[in-house]
Amino acid sequence: MFSQEVWPENEKKCAVVRKSKQGRKRQELLAVALGVKVGVRGSLLWPPLKLFACSQISSLVRRAALTHNDNHFNYEKTHNFKVHTFRGPHWCEYCANFMWGLIAQGVRCSGLKSEGIYRVSGFTEHIEDVKMAFDRDGEKADISANIYPDINIITGALKLYFRDLPIPVITYDTYSKFIEAAKVSSADERLEAVHEVLMLLPPAHYETLRYLMIHLKKVTLNEKDNFMNAENLGIVFGPTLMRPPEDNTLTTLHDMRYQKLIVQILIENEDVLF
Numbered sequence: 001m002f003s004q005e006v007w008p009e010n011e012k013k014c015a016v017v018r019k020s021k022q023g024r025k026r027q028e029l030l031a032v033a034l035g036v037k038v039g040v041r042g043s044l045l046w047p048p049l050k051l052f053a054c055s056q057i058s059s060l061v062r063r064a065a066l067t068h069n070d071n072h073f074n075y076e077k078t079h080n081f082k083v084h085t086f087r088g089p090h091w092c093e094y095c096a097n098f099m100w101g102l103i104a105q106g107v108r109c110s111g112l113k114s115e116g117i118y119r120v121s122g123f124t125e126h127i128e129d130v131k132m133a134f135d136r137d138g139e140k141a142d143i144s145a146n147i148y149p150d151i152n153i154i155t156g157a158l159k160l161y162f163r164d165l166p167i168p169v170i171t172y173d174t175y176s177k178f179i180e181a182a183k184v185s186s187a188d189e190r191l192e193a194v195h196e197v198l199m200l201l202p203p204a205h206y207e208t209l210r211y212l213m214i215h216l217k218k219v220t221l222n223e224k225d226n227f228m229n230a231e232n233l234g235i236v237f238g239p240t241l242m243r244p245p246e247d248n249t250l251t252t253l254h255d256m257r258y259q260k261l262i263v264q265i266l267i268e269n270e271d272v273l274f
Contacts, residue, residue, distance in 0.1 A: 111151035112218060113225035118159070118236050122152035130157040162240045169209050170242035170262075174200050178242065182258040182265075194265055195273050209241070209266070210274040217270045234264035 111117065130153060133141040143154055162169060170178060174197055181193035198206065216233050223229050238259030244251045266273060 111154070112222045114151045115226055117151065117219060117226045117228055118155050118233060119228060120152050122150055122154075122156040124156075126150070126153045127156040127160060130154070131160065159236070159240050162237075167205075168242050169205050169212070171201060171205055172245040175242055175244055178262050179255055179258045182261045191265065191269060191272070194262065194269075198273060210270075212241075213266050213270040213274060216267045220267060230264045230267040231260070233267055234260040234262075237263045 114120075126148065130141070130143060130148070133143070143157070148154055168175075177197040177200065178194070181190060181197050184190035184193050198209075201209065216230075216237070219226065219228055219233065220230050238256065238261075239252070241263060242259055244255060
């Protein structure tokens with residue numbers, strides 16, 4: 001018979017063994033996702049590599065959930081946006097994304113090289129014309145280059161759309177968590193913290209943010225022409241994509257650098273985080 005003193009000690013050892021086995025299984029799962037082998041002695045994966053594997057698994061799970069959801073039907077087209085008014089919500093019933101295609105239709109390949117894209121503002125009245133076109137009949141709204149040759153009108157309308165959303169793309173519920181993640185001093189730990197908060201976003205918000213970050217990453221690849229890097233885009237999109245739940249001017253001003261940093265991190269690590 002074990003004494004009362006020995007029993008808790010054995011329990012602790014068993015807990016450590018169980019935790020070690022769970023950790024080992026997690027490493028093996030991540031290794032499979034990455035297509036690499038983990039050493040016999042249980043070598044650890046490099047944190048950014050591990051984060052990349054986690055993001056790939058999470059992304060697959062999200063897409064599988066969307067695919068098997070009874071509320072999502074099969075379409076011949078990749079997306080099926082239901083546009084009604086400018087403010088939306090404009091749901092794509094296929095991918096649960098509530099962006100209505102300004103990027104896909106308006107920000108053309110040639111526009112990516114436009115100097116100061118997203119930083120330079122288009123004429124306000126023309127941006128309002130785009131807004132009214134969607135309000136009148138979103139299905140027939142024409143934002144092609146023939147109608148709006150100035151790319152800054154389309155990018156201005158896109159930013160206005162995000163600012164006008166009743167709930168920001170980065171939701172009120174996750175706002176403070178993103179701000180806290182931005183404050184983490186270690187770069188690797190900060191990246192992991194941002195990823196953990198990303199997983200808390202509703203599917204439509206997550207997919208919209210992913211789609212936008214893929215696009216903004218393409219913008220940065222043309223930096224030598226448009227002079228817009230991830231930091232510059234972070235300054236533009238930080239307050240556009242996220243805002244504090246309480247309308248407090250001091251809080252907004254204080255958080256601006258963290259808002260910028262969050263968007264910058266999302267753009268620079270788009271392939272890892274999403």
